[in-house]
Amino acid sequence: MHVPDGFINAPVSAVTGVVAAGAIAVSLRGARRELDERTAPLAGLVAAFIFAVQMLNFPVAAGTSGHLLGGALAAILVGPYTGVLCVSVVLLMQGILFADGGLTALGVNITDMAIVTTVVSYALFRGLVKVLPRTRRSITVASFVAALVSVPAAAVAFTLIYAVGGTTDIAITKVATAMIGVHVLIGIGEAVITALTVGAVVAVRPDLVYGARGLQQRLKLRVNGELVDTPATPAATPGPVPVAARSSHRKVWITGLVTSLVLAGFVSFYASASPDGLEKVAKDKGIDAKAEKHATEDSSPLAGYGVKDISDARVSGGLAGVIGVGVTIVAGTGIFWALRRRRTSDASPTALPEGV
Template sequence: MHVPDGFINAPVSAAAGVVAAGAVAVSLRGARRELDERTAPLAGLVAAFIFAVQMLNFPVAAGTSGHLLGGALAAILVGPYTGVLCVSVVLLMQGVLFADGGLTALGVNITDMAITTTVVAYLVFRGLVKVLPRGRRSITAASFVAAVLSVPAAAVVFTLIYAIGGTTDVSIGKVATAMIGVHVLIGIGEAAITALTVGAVVAVRPDLVHGARGLTQPLKLKVGGELVDVPAAAPAPVAARSHRKIWITGLITSLVLAGFVSFYASANPDGLEKVAHDKGIDQKAKEHASADSPLADYGVKDVTDARLSGGLAGIIGVGVTVVAGSGIFWALRRRRTGDAASTEVTARESV
């Protein structure tokens, strides 16, 4: 659903850029509260994993494909504020390095693919876990439903943006019907990927899943004929439960997906591309400013073998994304630690 340059006029693109910048600023502050010793190293990995899986277009209908948007997955794994930043980092890397998503449309893409999907998915997820039985299966089920709904929600937001600032005169009703219809199908694929990933992490390290915190059912003992809660054991020190193994596993998985599996992805246009072509909203699309980038269209310039070119581009993309994302999230984590230390010193001095 990457919106290219020329789909949305300049004033609305600028307004979306302001909305995106404001949301990113709020998310930077919010992420400082979400990130800790467990999640800070993994947030960059989540961004890299989303980048890798977005290369895996899957067929959804005749001549149409879809790919992961990632907002639901990021929000559930590392929190909604950090999730917005994860997807935004991916979109920035894709736009600048791979000519995927217009640079003038970056604000539109962040508003649509990062903010909308993350907020909708997390609200649905939190609502479901409050009413479902507490446990791992409920986390997985809630992840599935949240992801399903987040994708057509993004299609609705794109349609609204296009209704306000679209550069061609087309029937918005027909665009809405086509966009929502195809993205409901894409949402099923998104949900399957999200639920499988969240379920896999919850199964081995539920303490690393933001959305699973505090949802374990307390143990019960029968005392005097009545069930009483067993006192919770003290949590293991963070250092005693290293996240290194899952980090390495996640990074290798991302590299394999982007460097090898991506070659077998569907070559059909994604939902937005298909609707844009069929309904004529791509008539004023512009060539990407980074069209001559060495990595444009997910291939390495001057590498003639298609499999090797795409694989190298995917590996480079994962590497750049994990480095950029990890740098941002570590900086936020250090800022939080520094603020906490300053607050403690001030409190001591005032005593």
């Protein structure tokens, strides 16, 4: 659902840019509260994983494909504020390096794909986990529903933005019907990917899933004929993460990184080549009549998710995907660790002079 330059006029693009900048500023402050020894390393990986999976377009209808948006996945795994930043980092890398999503439309894309999906999905997720049984399966079910709803919500948001600032004279009812219809189908794919990913992490390290913290059922032991709660595990208590947990954390991180590299570097070659939901609707309804060429299409060596001067499509696309995962994880991890260090320094008491 990457909006290119030319779909939305300059004034509305500027307004969404201000909205996006404000949301990122709020998210930077909020992420400092969410990021800890468990979340900070995982956040950069989540951004890289979203980048990789977004390369895997899946067919949803005749001549139409869809791809992960990632807002629900990021919000549930690392928190809503950090989730907005994760998706924003991905969109920034895609817009600058891969000519995917217009630069003047960056505010539109962040508002639509990062803010709307994250806010809607996490609000719904939190509502569901409050009424569902306090089990790991409930986390997976809530993730599925939240992700499913987040995609048509983003389609509605785009439709509203287009109604205000669209550059072509198309009946908004036609745009809304087409956008919501196809993105409900794409939402099913989003829900499956999100639920499988969250479920896999919850099964191994539930304490690493931000949305699952404090929701795991305590095991019961029968003592003198009565059921009592087991003592809290070290991972469920605040404070430094134990050595064994850090080792398990590294295994999850390495597994996630390897998976991201394989998906972007190899599996992406087999992704659907059909236009995604927005591209299909834009072509069918004439929204793309005033679409503009991307500013970096000719200058970026990675434009179009391929490495220029490499003729083999498999090698070119795979190498571009690997580079994208690498750049995203470095940029994301750098930002999140800086926020984590800022939180730590702010929380530390002022040092007293020696001897006092």
